[in-house]
Amino acid sequence: MNETKQLARHVAQVQYEDLPAEVVAKAKQLILDQLGCELACSTEPWSKIVYDYTVDNNGAKEESTVVTYGLRTRAEDAALVNGTFGHGFEIDDTDLVSKIHPGCVVIPVAMALGEKESINGRDFITAVVAGYDVASRVGAAARLAIKRGFHPTPVFAPFGAVAAAGKILKMDGDQVLNAFGIVASHSCGLMEYSETGGSVKRLHAGIAAHAGVRSAMLARRGLTGPTAPLEGNKGLCQAFSDSQSLNDITDGLGREFRILWTGLKPYCCCAGQHAALDAASLVTTKYKVAPGEIEEIVVGSGPLELKAVGAITEPQDITGMQFSGRYGIALRLLKGGNGFAHYTEENLRDPELRSFARKISFVPDEDVEKTTLSGARVTMKLRDGRAVSEKVAWATGSVHRPLSQEEIERKFTVLASMVLPPGRVRQIIEVVGEMENLDTIRSLMPLLVK
DSSP: HHHHHHHHHHHOOOGGGGGGGGHHHHHHHHHHHHHHHHHHHSSSHHHHHHHHHHHOOOOOOOOOOOBTTTEEEHHHHHHEEEHHHTTTTTSSEEETTTTTOHHHHHHHHHHHHHHHHTOOOHHHHHHHHHHHHHHHHHHHHHHGGGGBBBBBHHHHHHHHHHHHHHHTOOOOOOHHHHHHHHHHHGGOOBHHHHHHOOOOGGGHHHHHHHHHHHHHHHHHHTTTSOOOOOOOTTTTHHHHHHSOOTTTHHTTTOOOOGGGGGEEESSSSSSGGGGHHHHHHHHHHTTTTTTGEEEEEEEEHHHHIIIIIISSSOSHHHHHHOOOHHHHHHHHHTTTTOOOOTTTTTHOOOOOHHHHHTTTTEEEEEHHHHHOOSSSSEEEEEETTTTEEEEEEEOTTSTOOOOOHHHHHHHHHHHHHSSOOHHHHHHHHHHTTGGGOOSSSGGGGGGGOO
16 A cells, blocks of 8 residues: 555655666657647647637736747646647557556646746656656556546546646655645546547547646645545545556656656557557558458457447547547558548548448457557458458557657657748757756747747
8 A cells, every 4th residue: 555655755756867868768759749749739620729718718827838829828728738739639649558648748737837937958857757657657557447438548647747747846745645636536538539529539638737737736735635546445546447456556666667668659540559550551561452352351459459449430520530440441541541631521421431441340359469468460351262461469659669769750840840840840859859958948938839
């Protein structure tokens, strides 16, 4: 017991000097990736709704900057908007075990409070690492919450938001513990959006980021929370999951930084289908299969992937489309990819895509489940009677098949160039690459405004 107390104590004590070089390097990659996501998604219609809402309700304080637009507002409101931007089109990072998207919650919080407090680059990196570590650990402890229909990011990532906030605000262990207790009451988020539609899913990261800032600020003012919000008899792990792994909260704490468990996404769709997309491409390339030759496609997956992306047959909107493994494969084979240009209203309504998607089914695969956490086997049954199959254990961009630094910078360039001029894009890459040398994080913020 006392897992939450140990976690809070660790957050208060960890320093930049405790971080291995590979952890610092990974943090800078993830920061760059998230900034690209925020910029690219800032002009999407659902992002604009949240931005306009914040403009209409903007208070007198000018503490933190909203990317792209340059609005200066309260730190928690900037975290809300930037977090929503960062999670705006299913292209942000994903934790290997918990399936959360930590970057779109932790980094907007660090940006907002880091700017408000004018922290340096080393402290910014430390806050980000602490946030990822906590969010991943909490998510791993109650990882099966997804089976009940909970969206892991707004359930678990608020704890990472509090950790980042706690580091920036220089909170002690007791204050962080109270902030954990407060933010636990903010944890929630449902995945019904993937079945019956709605753009609210885009807001989930913003909600979690906003909750993290607010909870930390309230704890610093003296509001208290339960001391065992994670492991308690009526705590988060018991409430959200039928199976708990409380050792994940503290095992290797201070030695093993779980930011290294985070993968970067090359495709604009739920990570649960990425291995299937890679496998489908591998089959068509290796066996020279054209879409017109395909009679049926069977995707073998583990149970989480079956529930997350395999059950959605007729998506109602673009969000549902991004969670439909059938549509993902159909787009890959008929339209050539799974990027911003492919997940559109036009393709959602395309009768050829809908017809092709109905040829695809997802089924349980015991071998895949035993040998990998998120792999897939794709079998294509062809009109000439042949059946060709390939298995992909780890998707492109996952921690076992990571993107190179060059690929990460190329992805950022594509995303950021949707808003910013080329020279500015290159400048951001250079600043983030040397972030540990920044005297104040404030010097980064003007570069993120068009």
